[in-house]
Amino acid sequence: MSATTVATTRAPREPRNGVDTPNLLATINAVKEMPALAKFQFRASNKWVSGTHSKGTISGFYGAGQEMEHNSVHVFDVDHPAVLVGADNGPTPVEYVLHALAACLTAGIANIAAARNINLTSVESTVEGDIDLLGILGLGEGVRNGFQGIKVSFKLTGDDPDKLRKVVEQSRARSAVYDIVTNGVPVEIEVQTG
Amino acid sequence: MSATTVATTRAPREPRNGVDTPNLLATINAVKEMPALAKFQFRASNKWVSGTHSKGTISGFYGAGQEMEHNSVHVFDVDHPAVLVGADNGPTPVEYVLHALAACLTAGIANIAAARNINLTSVESTVEGDIDLLGILGLGEGVRNGFQGIKVSFKLTGDDPDKLRKVVEQSRARSAVYDIVTNGVPVEIEVQTG
Numbered sequence: 001m002s003a004t005t006v007a008t009t010r011a012p013r014e015p016r017n018g019v020d021t022p023n024l025l026a027t028i029n030a031v032k033e034m035p036a037l038a039k040f041q042f043r044a045s046n047k048w049v050s051g052t053h054s055k056g057t058i059s060g061f062y063g064a065g066q067e068m069e070h071n072s073v074h075v076f077d078v079d080h081p082a083v084l085v086g087a088d089n090g091p092t093p094v095e096y097v098l099h100a101l102a103a104c105l106t107a108g109i110a111n112i113a114a115a116r117n118i119n120l121t122s123v124e125s126t127v128e129g130d131i132d133l134l135g136i137l138g139l140g141e142g143v144r145n146g147f148q149g150i151k152v153s154f155k156l157t158g159d160d161p162d163k164l165r166k167v168v169e170q171s172r173a174r175s176a177v178y179d180i181v182t183n184g185v186p187v188e189i190e191v192q193t194g
Numbered sequence: 195m196s197a198t199t200v201a202t203t204r205a206p207r208e209p210r211n212g213v214d215t216p217n218l219l220a221t222i223n224a225v226k227e228m229p230a231l232a233k234f235q236f237r238a239s240n241k242w243v244s245g246t247h248s249k250g251t252i253s254g255f256y257g258a259g260q261e262m263e264h265n266s267v268h269v270f271d272v273d274h275p276a277v278l279v280g281a282d283n284g285p286t287p288v289e290y291v292l293h294a295l296a297a298c299l300t301a302g303i304a305n306i307a308a309a310r311n312i313n314l315t316s317v318e319s320t321v322e323g324d325i326d327l328l329g330i331l332g333l334g335e336g337v338r339n340g341f342q343g344i345k346v347s348f349k350l351t352g353d354d355p356d357k358l359r360k361v362v363e364q365s366r367a368r369s370a371v372y373d374i375v376t377n378g379v380p381v382e383i384e385v386q387t388g
Contacts (some may be wrong), residue, residue, distance in 0.1 A: 015306035018244025038327040046296035048317035049211030056293040058285040078297035091252040095300035097252040102240035103272035104287035106248045123242035146373035161387035179340035184378035193355035194242045
């Protein structure tokens with residue numbers, strides 16, 4: 001690491017791209033001192049309405065050593081479209097996964113660009129997930145239930161294109177949802193009937 | 195397979211649990227005849243707002259051989275909470291993943307119960323995802339970015355508890371989001387700068 005690099009790394013950061021960069025870097029330093037602060041638990045709950053229609057709620061979570069609440073309680077409808085014998089009261093579950101992937105990569109892009117003193121003017125993305133429903137319909141031996149592949153297409157404007165590409169690559173390397181979706185997570189299901 | 199089983203399988207189905215069971219079974223048969231109908235592509239798009247705040251849109255998809263649109267365009271805010279240096283304009287990306295998982299399993303439960311002539315009166319669930327943010331903050335060598343584990347807890351009421359448990363198990367075995375989240379999906383990222 002050269003002296004110049006050290007100087008750049010230590011330079012005071014201004015808020016940039018709407019990111020409170022000084023606070024972001026202070027938070028990272030605080031967590032470095034006290035790693036237990038980094039243990040979070042996120043949650044969602046769901047209530048079946050009728051058919052494939054359900055309502056999900058996102059509200060509380062645990063983090064930084066305490067129970068916390070979002071500013072407001074978020075309720076989202078989910079359903080299957082008519083072509084899949086639902087009533088289309090909301091997006092399908094798999095579309096919410098694509099939405100989450102785009103949003104996670106985008107938040108990372110904004111944070112990483114700010115930490116690197118790179119200005120963004122726009123970040124847009126589309127995510128496409130290909131799925132063969134022979135899997136979930138139980139009609140295709142060896143056809144998986146989930147997406148066979150996902151493609152994310154980003155369009156960014158801002159500073160130097162090369163730097164922007166490196167920011168996207170670093171966001172991918174540090175994205176929670178990218179990790180979940182590409183590498184999988186152990187899921188335990190508990191059932192109570194009554 | 196016994197004669198009784200065959201008779202049960204062939205019995206005409208009534209709509210049940212809000213599921214249009216005759217239409218569901220007819221759709222499965224139609225896809226059996228013409229497997230290309232099962233090829234779907236779901237999509238989401240995203241536009242960065244500021245900081246970690248972005249807006250995702252879910253609207254069109256491809257399926258059953260044609261371009262289709264949901265009844266309405268769905269727009270969802272995403273952000274990080276203040277404790278993670280965001281402005282809490284919406285749920286975090288990872289919470290949308292938990293939400294999707296609960297909704298997918300719930301839709302499957304309703305469909306499978308209907309196909310098996312089992313009545314549901316309520317289905318509720320909570321999903322908890324544990325995450326150590328040392329991963330995404332780049333502070334923990336070997337700490338993954340995503341959830342380390344997810345726990346789904348279902349409470350169901352309706353017909354015979356044993357049958358309800360088997361319905362949940364079959365929903366797990368045929369869930370698109372459960373497959374995505376537990377087994378992972380290849381993700382390609384394309385970047386255009388300008």
